[in-house]
Amino acid sequence: MTARATLDRRELLTLGAAMAGTGLVVGIARPRPAGAQGAPPPFAPDAFIRVGADGVVTVVIGYSEMGQGISTALPMLVAEELEVDAATIRVEQAPADMRYANPLFGLQGTGGSTTVRAMHEPMRRAGAAAREMLAAAAAEAMGLPRDQLVVRGGTVAHEASGRRMSYGQLAAAAGRRPVPQNVALKPPSAWRVLGRPQRRLDAAAKVRGQATFGIDVRLPGLLTAVVARCPVFGGTVTGFDAARARRVPGVRHVVQLPAGVAVVADGYWAAKKGRDALTVRWDEGATAALTSAALSARYAELAQQSGRVAKNEGDADAALRDAARRHEAIFEVPYLAHATMEPMNCTAHVRADAVEVWAPTQFQTSTQQTAAQIAGLPPAAVQVHTTYLGGGFGRRAELDFVDDAVRLSKEVRAPVKVVYTREDDIQHDMYRPATYTVMRAGLGTDGLPTAWWARVVGASIFARFFPQMFNGMDESSVEGLTEHGYGIPNQHVEWVRHESGVPVGFWRSVGNTQNAFIKECFVDELAQLAGQDPVAYRRTLLAGHPRLLGVLNAAAERAGWGSSLPAGRARGVAVHESFGSFVAEVAEVSIEGDAPVVHRVVCAADVGTVVNPLTVEAQMESAIVYGLSAALRGEITIDRGRVVQSNFHDYQPLRMHEMPRVEVHLVPSTNNPGGVGEPGTPPIAPAVCNALFALTGRRIRRLPIRPEDLRRA
Secondary structure (H helix, E strand, C coil), rough: CCCCCCCCHHHHHHEEEEEEEEEEEEEEEEEEEECCCCCCCCCCCCEEECCCCCCCCCEEEECCCCCHHHHHHHHHHHHHHHCCCHHHCCCECCCHHHCCCCCCCCEEECCCCCCCHHHHHHHHHHHHHHHHHHHHHHHHHHHCCHHEEEEEEEEEECCCCCCCEHHHHHHHHHHHHCCCCCCCCHHHHHCCCCCCCCCCCCCCHHCCCCEEEHHHHHCCCCCEEEECCCCCCCEEEEEECHHHHHCCCCEEEEEEEEEEEEEEEHHHHHHHHHHHCCCCEEHHHHHHHHCHHHHHHHHHHCCCCCEEEEEEEECHHHHHHHHHHHEEEEEEECECCCCCCCCCCCEEEEEECCCEEEEECCEEHHHHHHHHHHCCCHHHHHHEECCCCCCCHHHHCCHHHHHHHHHHHHHHHEEEEEEEHHHHHHCCEEEEEEEEEEEEEECCCCCCCEEEEEEEECCCHHHHHCCHHHHCCCHCCCCCCCCCCCCCCCEEEECCCCCCCCCECCCCCCHHHHHHHHHHHHHHHHHHHHHHHHHHHHHHHHCCHHHHHHHHHHHHHHHHHCCCCCCCCCEEEEEEECCCCEEEEEEEEEEEEEEEEEEEEEEEEEEECCCCCCHHHHHHHHHHHHHHHHHCCCCEEECCCCEEECCCCCCCCCCCCHHEEEEEEEEECCCCCCCCCCCCCCCCHHHHHHHHHHHHCCCCCCCCCCHHHCCCC
8 A cells, every 4th residue: 555654753753651550551642643533632642562560561563463574573663672572572452543543644554564664663762761661660769870770681780789670570660650751762783673583473373373363253143144246346236035045054144235145144154055045136237348358448548648647857758759769668457356365354243332343454443433334333332353364465454344244243133254255355356456558768879768758547546445535646556657766857657547347456565566567677678779788777777766776786696697597597677666665676587388487586675774684584575476476377357347267276376386486685774664565566577577578589568477478579
């Protein structure tokens, strides 16, 4: 997801403390974000850190753990300043509460690779404040000046005398002290935790099967529901026959919803069999005639029209007219499903005066508000239990699965878990937009671009997801094409909006996925026209952007760019900035039969200050797998308004035996932290396609890669 910071974090954060039992509680309080509903008054404290009488440190996480590692990274930030071993920290999931709002969103949610970026300083400040409160309590108890005491390893010690007090002994007294407002943070040179490898704090519970994902929720009297949805987007129910469904053993209820018709049963299999036995009549609506071929043709027509201007610097049209050489290329990318490994699910229990929701959700605020609206209760009456997420990628920022569960629980007056089948998931997603992009460039006599011109045709994510923020220009549609780091004097980028009826949503790295593919393949084409090496060409264009240049050089060096390879192999390169981070990737590729084989990927990443290098490496690897799956096979096609693909046999992720060797190299940086979860995805598709050009002489301008793309020119 795309996020924009509008306020200085120092203006957003205030430290507060309060007694809770016999322990120390340190919190971070925020003013009410503009337009937020149900938020507390400004400066209301909310606990992020607890130190108990037993000395155990608990860090409360207000965001969603979906595999990206924040349940380890955020405790590490606290551990560094609080002077404890991160592995000893307990992690607790926060409820839905606007006091945990993400400062970069203005609501409680996880996306846009923002969590560590947003909370890097606040969590450290909370840890530092707690440290100083404990030290002050020890100084008072020992009758010694604070500057004679050393805080380390969960104790406060006077080394000269050997006197020592544990955090548990000091917690109650520390909790009665005022919170210091301007505690100095440790300099990086003194860090003992940050920047050092830390094993995941949630790994053991997941390996042992003790971690609770949404699909694992069990409650007394819990019923399970499976929903029959119209196979055509936008279709509605005109009638249904539930007689056969009701005869399935275990089926309790058949309920019509805005989304379709739900079968509610004692367990999943009964609900699934009951759903299969339903006869539903649909009004398929205006999208029933849509096909992927017709949509592509329509996009091509719209690409002839002017669009809304996203960027206009210099005079690109004049520079194109005057260029020594002009080049044009057209790129197409398909819809993509999220295909999270954990099926979509949500459990809700609606009572007369309260609602509980157990959800693997990325957006606690929206979940709470949706449940409150359906139940007819104030948001404060809705308790959201955020479980672990078995993958998110933007899909679990949606609310369709929450909506269904709350409506059904309200209707049948029992706790209900809604579960999607894999077919439901693939065929009823909010997809990465399909786009059609025209690229033009003018080259000077030196082969360098003097003009950069782009027109993107596609649907708007923001118009659907954040309609109140949509002003006619969806920046996510053009991101990566407007700000790319290349030194080109004349640039013009525009966007033509077309809504086909297929719902679109945030997909891992959003518009950067398709636009990095387009940009980096196009730049490779320009290098070819200029008769220059692709890396050398980029080095010239990135002379004014040291961080992009730095990762390009690091990846090229580590990959052995320019060195010989075994016969039948070639390398391709791509570089991209997204979510405050800079990533270059070099792919080593061959062709076996009619399929590309990726043998090795070298990734160089500048993500600013690194909290946990193991997490960064894992996320770069994960992002590469996700992007490779899309580049090699990912495609959602539409026929008669229906999604053709249905499961992992025809919407195939990369298989384990197909996984290339991935090497991740982190470029040292003292800059503020950038995002980690998404920036590794955008460069992989163009790196592979550019390598395939080196093998075949054929340019790939449409994804996924097809057998005909691999024939030699």
